[in-house]
Structure formats: structure tokens, C-alpha cells
Amino acid sequence: MKRKFILGAIAISVAGIMIAGIGILLHNEQKKTELKEHKDLVDEVWQSVNREYIEPTVNNQDWQAVRNEYLSRSYTSSEETYKAIQEMLELLGDPQTQFLTPDQFEAITTDPFGIGIFLTQDEKTGELKVITSLENSPAFAAGILPGDVIVKINGQSTQGVDLYEGYRRLQVPESNQQVILTVRRRQKELEFRLTIDKWELKSVHYSYQSRPAGSIGYIRLSILSADGAKEMRKAIEDLEKKKVSGYILDLRSNPGGVLYAATEIAEIWLSEGIIVSTVDRQGQSDIRANNRAFTDKPLVVLVDKGTGSASEILAGALQDNQRAVLVGTRTLGNNRIQSVKKLKSEDGSGLSITIAKWQTAKGEDIYNLGLTPDVELEIAETKQISLSKEGAWGTPADPQYAKAQEILTGLIKKQN
Template sequence: MDITKRGLVLGSTAFAVAAMTVTGAGMHLSKGQAFFQESPKELVDEVWQLINRTYVDATFNQVDWQSVRQEYLGRNYTSREEAYTAIREMLELLGDPYTRFMNPAEFRDMQVDTSGELTGVGIQLSQDEETKELVVVAPIEDTPASQAGILARDVITKINDQTTEGMDVNQAVSLIRGPVGTEVTLTIRRGDQELEFKLQRARIELHPVRYSLQDSSLGKVGYIRLNQFSANASEEMKEAIQDLERQQATGYVLDLRSNPGGLLYASIDIARMWLNEGVIVSTVDRQGIAEQERANGSALTDKPLVVLVDGGSASASEILSGALQDNGRAVLVGTQTFGKGLVQSVRGLGDGSGLAVTVAKYLTPSGRDINKQGIEPNVLVELTDEQRETLSQNRDQIGTLADPQYARALEALRQEIAAHRQRRAESLP
């Protein structure tokens, strides 16, 4: 795959719900960009060529891609906007919501989002592949959305009284975002309820890692909550583990609930902090060529680990949790994860716009294709709607005994600590 690994993004955020690699154009208008402004048909052809060369399915989901080229290049375009509309129509023929076009403003937003700071209400969105509804993957902690009580799996039916029927993720994001301090109203369907949330937009600085050392009957438990795999997640995770090791934690609970994903390299780096050996993830392209990322002997701890996951744990979260589960490094507690296993390459185009192309799928170390399936935890712990509401409204209870999934994780950790001590005792001369 012609992708740069450190640019790979595995996310389910307001800008994406799959893996991506960011390459190509910068932000300034170059001679090449001026050319594309004057020749919008060339932009249409550039997009077609990229799909033709790299799309994961060589049949293009049973679409005659050559005929598509003839049709769309046979048209006359008088403006970039007309070309943008044609490109979006062309990509819709693939039936793949994760292969999508971004105009220059949307492309800049995507690049900002992966940097660890954004402006908005703090919602990660996806589009259901079958119903085409806009679904909340997860609200980001300590943002207007999470504080208002929006939950994973909520369906957004209206934005400021405008129906979202037929709306894609990019269009929704452009409506939800706006100047800091202004308001946006979201109408949500949750089960058979219709709810309305009036949210004030804010500048959101993402601190992906929170951690604490908690005294318990097990000894000192290191609790680490990872909210997103952003650019600073690896460094913050390293600092957390090293600090907790200095404080002599006896075991760890890693909380990936409602973590929608982010940068692939962050998930690989973090997996290596927990794994000394073994495969972390494999990616398979349209030729069936698999590339593997492996642990490299750089684990920061070998102490017992339990990982919390739920339906809001997606993409990069599923790579990390799948790697830890398949290698026998951790016990997973919670509910089935989101199920996003596609890799996208995101490229800058000649006029400052961008294109996300599904170029591969990823597999867990045991070869599981989790796309649409998700990862099943070792220990299933469902929360009632009432419990979810309570935790949403009382964020300080997350990661405490008032959190039923965390309480069950401590039970699993107790068993892991006992087994770990037994193995160490047996290895002594």
C-alpha cells in the first residue's frame, strides 16, 4: 500500500469513521492548485484515478468504474463547486460511506481534529452503512455534548430543525460546527424517545489520557482512561504507565469505553507499551498483501491488565483491545465494540481539497475481521439505560465502584493478579 504509516488514522470522529493516511497537498495555494481551479475537470479525473489505483475492492463494489469515468469526464464543469458535486455523486456509486471527498475547509478541519484540538460540541459521528442515519459513536469527555448527556448510539435526526435525512457526515459536521459561544440544537432519537439538546459550541483541547492510582483490596490499582488516539496520546500514555509503575501499581485497568479511535501509529505505539512480543495488527489491501505491525520488546510493564470496552470503542480502540486480547495480555470487560475495520488513505488534492479512499481492511492478530462485527469482551457486562444516564450525568463516578463495568473489571483483575503471582512463584528456583 502506498501509505505512510505515521499518517494512518483509525477514527470514528466527526470527520471520519475508518482508518486513514494523510498525504499530499499543503494549505497554501500553489501553481498546481491554481491549475485545478481553472480546470475542474482535471480534479474530477484525479479523484477517479486515485480510486482506480487504490480502492480496496478491485470490482469497485460491482460498479463499472471505466464507464463512470466516461460519464463524468464527458461533462463540462464551469466551477470547482460543480466538480465537487460531481465527485461526490461519483463516490456515492461505490456505496462506501468512508470513501469520501472533502472540500478545502472540510480537509483543514480533518487535519486539525487529529492534532488534538478542535472547535465544536465534542461529538464523533458515523453514518450507518445500511440506514444512512447519522449515529453518535461517542461524545468526547468534558465537552458540551458529554455534559449535556448525549450518548453513544444516539441517532441525530435534526440539526437546528434541519432534517439529517440524506445528509452525509461532512455536511453534518459543517452544520454542527460554528463560532465558539454560539449554539446548535440537535434532535436525537434514542430507542423510541426523541430528545432535543441545545449545545453551546466551544474550543475543545483534547487531553487523551487521565490516570490515577486507586487503593483497593487488590493493592494499588492503576486506572488509565484513554479518550482518543490523538497526536499526543502515546506520550501521555507512556508518562502515565511510568508514573504508576514508580508508585508500584499491582495491576491496571485500561478504559477504552467511548474511545472512537484516532491515529494508527498511536494505537501501535501504545500496544507496544503493554506487549513485549507478538503481532499487533495486520492490514490487507486489494491484492491480498498483508502487512504486519509487531511488538518490539519495549513493554513498560508486564503486570496484569484488564481493558474496558463498549459500543463506543471503535477502530484504533479495537486494534489495541484486539491485540491485547488475542495475545493473551489482557482480559476485556464490557460490551461488544463498534466494529470498524477499514483503512483509508486520505490525500490532499491539487486545489486544497482532500479525498479519503478505503484502501485496506485490518485484522486482529488471530485474523479476525472485525468490520461490522466488533470485538466480543471476555466478560460481558451490560449497563441499563438508567446506569448509562447516571454515569453520563455524573462523570466523576466513571472508574469508581459506582461504575458497574469498572467494578466487574476489578473482579477480573483480582483473578489476573492471583494467576500472575502463581506463575511467578512457579518460576522461582
């Protein structure tokens, strides 16, 4: 009996060792699988840059050596992998090419307009700056202005926070109906409490305005959405029926949007000429107007430092082809084109990558320079705030609009 008991105990011990051994093997296999998944994600980002990034030289990096280095590392967590990928992308020296964590990717794809703020990241200081606050949005109602620097979001410092993390932090949980923003404006910190209500983003607003020298069609283009050209045609058709003599197109605080919307809207105003030139890895290509203009009546375009990206394409095309007079202040100067895509990884992460840039019809690269208006006119900050509070943009109380109206009146008289 004693011997049998001892043998039984040995058998149980051996079984225990075997079970423990299987557990170790399974754990090791799981670790190998996880490591492969981490490295696959690193390699997918590397391959995307290798195939799609605007510069074939990849900022003069030995890109193959970079791949070898980052794939030779061991990764034990998603956070470690994400950090390594962002570190790899920083070698490009392009703040607009960034890895997006699952939370960041979700923030910009499920709620792209949020509280109505469009941001940019200063390449020198890394600060988050407001390009514009969209009309009718909580940010617009609160008085957030282009050029404001976001210092804190809900009491948390934004120092060291990149652009897409900034957008993620601006997301409003359903349980909280308020966002507290601390901004720096001319060295002074201001706090804004934004009450979050439902708001509608409409890309085109227009009105008929009767004037002694001739009636005016005022069209406000807030953003270049996918259906922007359709809405613009509808506005012009309606205003043409009312026999307007000329138009004011307001592109102020328009952060851009869909590139093809900009070129389609340009064709509504232009009969011929180059609209924009795009430059990518394959070279340069021109997009031209194709004799589909809806009207040839006089046109004045309003721009400011919140006019960016695709809206600069539209303004630049109208200016370079001498179709319109630009009034306002120098524009943003963002002529880079990004592709934002979800990566194959099941974790929901994504990538924003610069795939091209554009030049004006005259071949100018306006990056960080912007377009210079034909007539420059600044509006004081105090006046901007009062115009926002009173809803008086695009009225005679608006100095830039008043100047545009004066210039348009002269153009109408000259045409007649």
C-alpha cells in the same frame, strides 16, 4: 462633411464590433479554462481511486469506462462538478470514501473535535449516529450517548445529509455559542442545547487506587493521538513507582485516532505476538510486538460500542495475545483505514478514501461486527446518564469498572 461623418460612424461601428468580438472570445476562453479545471478535478479524484482504493477491482466497476463517461460531460459550475464526483464515488458502495467540498474539508481539518462528537453513517439507513462524545466536551456534558441518532442540527433535518456535511453543520460560528441537537434515542426524540465553552482534550488520564488485595493503576485513554504512546509510558512509569499490582485500561468511548499510536501503545503492554495485520492493494502485512513491554502485570481492558477503529486494534491485540481480559460490550466494528487529503484544485476541496483495512491478530475481519468482550456487561442508559452527570465513570459506582476491578483482583491473587 457628411461623407466624413458617415465614414467616422462606420469606423466607430466597426471598432465596436471588434471590441464586442474580443469580449466574446475572452468569454469563450474563460469558459474553456473553467471547463478544463472542472474536468481536471473530476480526473484527479478518479486517478486517486484508481491508484489508492483498497479494492483493485473498484467494486467490480469498469473504472476506465467510468472515467470516460464523467470526462465526456460538460460542467458549468463547481456545484455541478462536486455532485458528479460524489455520484461517481457512490459507485464504490463505500460510504467512507467521499468527496469533501471546501467547507467540509475545512470543518474536519481546522476543528476536528468541534463540540466533541464522533459520528458514523449507517450504511442501510443513511442516518448519522453518534459513535461517542469525548470526555470533557460540550456533547459529553450534555449527555449525548453512543448510538444516538442525530435527527436535526440547529433545527435543520439531517435526512439525506452525508457524514462530512454533518460535521460541517456541527461547526460553531464564533458569533454563536450554542448548538441545538435533536437526537432519537429508542424511538423518542430528545433536544439538547449545548453551550460551547473552551474545553481541553487530553488523551491519557490515570490514577492510583489502593485496594485490600493490591493497589490498582487506572488509565483512561480517551483518544489515540500522535503523542498517546508517550503519555501512556509516562503514566505507567509513574504508577510503577507507586508499586501497583495490576492495571485497568479504559478504552470506552474511544473512537480511535492515529493507527501507529495504537500499535505503539500495544507494544507497551505486549512483549511478543502479532498486534495487527493490514491489508491493502499490495497484500497483507503484519505488525508485531518487539520485546519493548513496560510491564507484565495483570491487565483488564474496558470496552463498549463507542470503542472504535484504532482503539479496537489495541483491544484486539491485547485480547488475542491473551495479555488482557476484555470487559464491557461489543465494540463498534470499524476496521477501515482512510486517507484524508486536500486535492490540487485551488478551491480547497478534499477527498476521504479507504486505502486499507485491518484484521485482528487472529486474522478476523470485524467490520460491522466488533470485538466480543470476554465478560459482557451492559450499563443501562439511565445509569450512563447519571455516571456522566456525576463524573463517576471509572469509580466503584460504575458497574463495568466494578466488574473489571473484581476480575483484576482475582488475577492479582492468582499471580501472587
